[in-house]
Amino acid sequence: MPNTPQPKIDVPDHVQDAIRTLLEWAGDDPNREGLLDTPARVGRAWKEYCNGYHEDPGVHLSRTFEEVGGYHELVLLKDIPFHSHCEHHMAPIIGKASIAYMPTDRVVGISKLARVLHGYARRLQVQERLTAEVANCIYDHLKPEGVAVVIEAQHGCMTGRGVRTPGVGMVTSKLLGCFLDDQSSRKEVMSLMGY
Numbered sequence: 346m347p348n349t350p351q352p353k354i355d356v357p358d359h360v361q362d363a364i365r366t367l368l369e370w371a372g373d374d375p376n377r378e379g380l381l382d383t384p385a386r387v388g389r390a391w392k393e394y395c396n397g398y399h400e401d402p403g404v405h406l407s408r409t410f411e412e413v414g415g416y417h418e419l420v421l422l423k424d425i426p427f428h429s430h431c432e433h434h435m436a437p438i439i440g441k442a443s444i445a446y447m448p449t450d451r452v453v454g455i456s457k458l459a460r461v462l463h464g465y466a467r468r469l470q471v472q473e474r475l476t477a478e479v480a481n482c483i484y485d486h487l488k489p490e491g492v493a494v495v496i497e498a499q500h501g502c503m504t505g506r507g508v509r510t511p512g513v514g515m516v517t518s519k520l521l522g523c524f525l526d527d528q529s530s531r532k533e534v535m536s537l538m539g540y
């Protein structure tokens with residue numbers, strides 16, 4: 346999913362000052378040449394990392410198609426890469442999501458599922474909430490028979506600091522409707538997702 350480049354916005358002085366303070370706190374000299382433009386760049390980068398705050402991801406699901414040609418099997422978008430940031434450390438969360446739903450009478454363009462994911466990922470998050478928000482949004486807007494969302498991600502706050510365990514992925518899932526209630530539907534979707 347290409348990210349729309351942000352226009353070069355002005356970063357207010359108080360925001361740049363905050364980033365200078367952080368650079369100093371980290372042990373560097375914010376006045377050295379290599380760091381002079383960093384506060385403005387970081388300010389702009391954070392606006393972009395968090396541009397999900399400016400949208401309601403549900404809007405991507407407002408245009409649906411009712412003519413599905415008698416297709417009443419599950420729709421799955423697998424291994425969608427995404428970036429987010431954890432709300433505890435503002436450290437990167439890098440992972441992939443698989444999103445499935447069992448349509449009743451309407452479907453959406455498949456890329457819209459990824460847009461919903463990015464709309465919630467581009468905020469400060471915890472992985473469990475991200476997983477639930479994506480699933481609930483699809484469930485509420487499409488009213489399908491079921492939704493399944495599985496997210497597998499690595500957390501910068503775990504791989505780069507603290508216990509420092511690179512390569513460890515965290516898996517979260519949210520199942521709703523038929524995928525929650527019906528064991529064979531659940532087995533089918535999980536095996537198609539590769540779990």
Ligand SMILES: [Zn+2]
Pocket residue numbers: 431432433434435436500502503
């Ligand atoms: Zn964290």
